[in-house]
Amino acid sequence: MSLSFNFPRPTAKADDLEDLYKAYRVDRSVILDLAGTHETPKTVREGYYEAYLSFFNSCGLIFPIPEPILEILAELGLSLTQILPNFLRYLIAFLVRAREEGLSFGLSEFRQLVLVKRNQQNPGTFLVSLRPGCHVIEDIPYRDEKWREQFFVFKMDRASMGEFDFSRLPRRWAENIAPSGSSSMSDEIRGLIGILRRDRSNWSTFDQARIRAVFAMPEGTDRAPLFRGSEDEAEHSQERRPPVSLSPGLGDETIAATRKRCRSSEGALPGSSLPRFVPEGDGSLFAAQSGLIFLTGRMRSAGCRLPSLVSSVEKEAYAKVAVASSKVRLLPYFP
Known part of the structure; x- marks a missing residue:
């Protein structure tokens, strides 16, 4: 079944791209460009990739795009423009907290903390919602206005994607993704949640300086210790x-x-x-x-x-x- 998606005309202007260079410290070696007349978030010129302005000005995304983000997208088979800002905020927040604690964090951990859902209003796009008992970061915005119109493209190279093998990223939109699996909380995930809650952060604290500093650190390799209590204890241990x-x-x-x-x-x-x-x-x-x-x-x-x-x-x-x-x-x- 083909996707039915009404793409709006992009509203991004040259000044918006210049703002990314100046206000969001994007290096000039990253080649940004406005979308062409016939380009959409689903179809982009050869050698280029796509993104939304809101990913940078309200979700904390940086260039070069951190490899863990690209790795998880590649494993899901999703293009960057198939995820909603809500999806990206949770992904960045969990990755940052895990790295601050020196813990390994990948797709398996992410999918045990959130449910990946199809966005019914915009076919072919996906959002996430927290699983019960997995609340770690406070006040992450759930909805955004007019994020689809803020569309632009950038050249796929080392400046924009680092050492990641960007040929692994899908060139076409995925119509389906694998189900998230069991909803039961494992001892490993309870342990992970307990550690991530040590610094009960508000989303407003995830500024560009913090995100850049964390992704400049080596990736964590440790695993969270097992939590032997009940799910209710895992959820409320911080408050108790x-x-x-x-x-x-x-x-x-x-x-x-x-x-x-x-x-x-x-x-x-x-x-x-x-x-x-x-x-x-x-x-x-x-x-x-x-x-x-x-x-x-x-x-x-x-x-x-x-x-x-x-x-x-x-x-x-x-x-x-x-x-x-x-x-x-x-x-x-x-x-």
């Missing part, structure tokens, strides 16, 4: 995690989060690298524990061995000794 804890075997993730908050606060204090403490009168055991949490983070960061607090009695005794020896209640104070 208490801000502080004195439980046995205090988790490194909680400590890392505590350190991060402390560093952020310290950075806001001119001329001071350490938090100040305020003395107070006799207080509750909980207050002493709050001070101990801060000290625990300091001890870990300095490489000190922490005491093993196995029982609640030991925890209480440790807290009382700290209060008695210091004569004050230690509380991190950041004005």
Whole structure:
């Protein structure tokens, strides 16, 4: 069955392409051009490829186009203009977060996090929606206006596509793609989601500088550790995690989060690298524990061995000794 797609006349102008060079730091070695009279996102002149302006000004795409993006498109058998901006944003966001964590991320992981769907309004194009429990990035826009009209072409060479073998990319639009497979969440994907959620990012933080810096790094090769909890725990573990804890075997993730908050606060204090403490009168055991949490983070960061607090009695005794020896209640104070 042939595709029925009403291609609008492209609205991209020469000034728009010049803006890509200047505002979006596209190197002049990348040859950009306006679409010809008879060119559409489906049919392009030999030696050239196609894209939408919105991919660069609102989706974070850069030149040369990162190889992982081209690799996933080639494996899906999709042309760049067959994916909606929503598709590209999720793909870039997941790839960036995975690289920041040093993890391997490809088509298999992507398709277990999202459902690839045919766009009924524009036949032959595809969008994605998150699978249940796979929410990692906040506020990724779902819809775009007039993205189809912002069409242009660029020459396929090393400047635009790096070392990728662009002959692998389809020259014709795919009519169908393989189904996404099982909707059940594997332990590997639960582990991946848990790691990607360490930095619960908002889409607005994925600026060009961050994306360029990440794709300039070597691709990660590690695999996410297996997550042995339930799907519900994987989905809500971020929200359930208490801000502080004195439980046995205090988790490194909680400590890392505590350190991060402390560093952020310290950075806001001119001329001071350490938090100040305020003395107070006799207080509750909980207050002493709050001070101990801060000290625990300091001890870990300095490489000190922490005491093993196995029982609640030991925890209480440790807290009382700290209060008695210091004569004050230690509380991190950041004005």
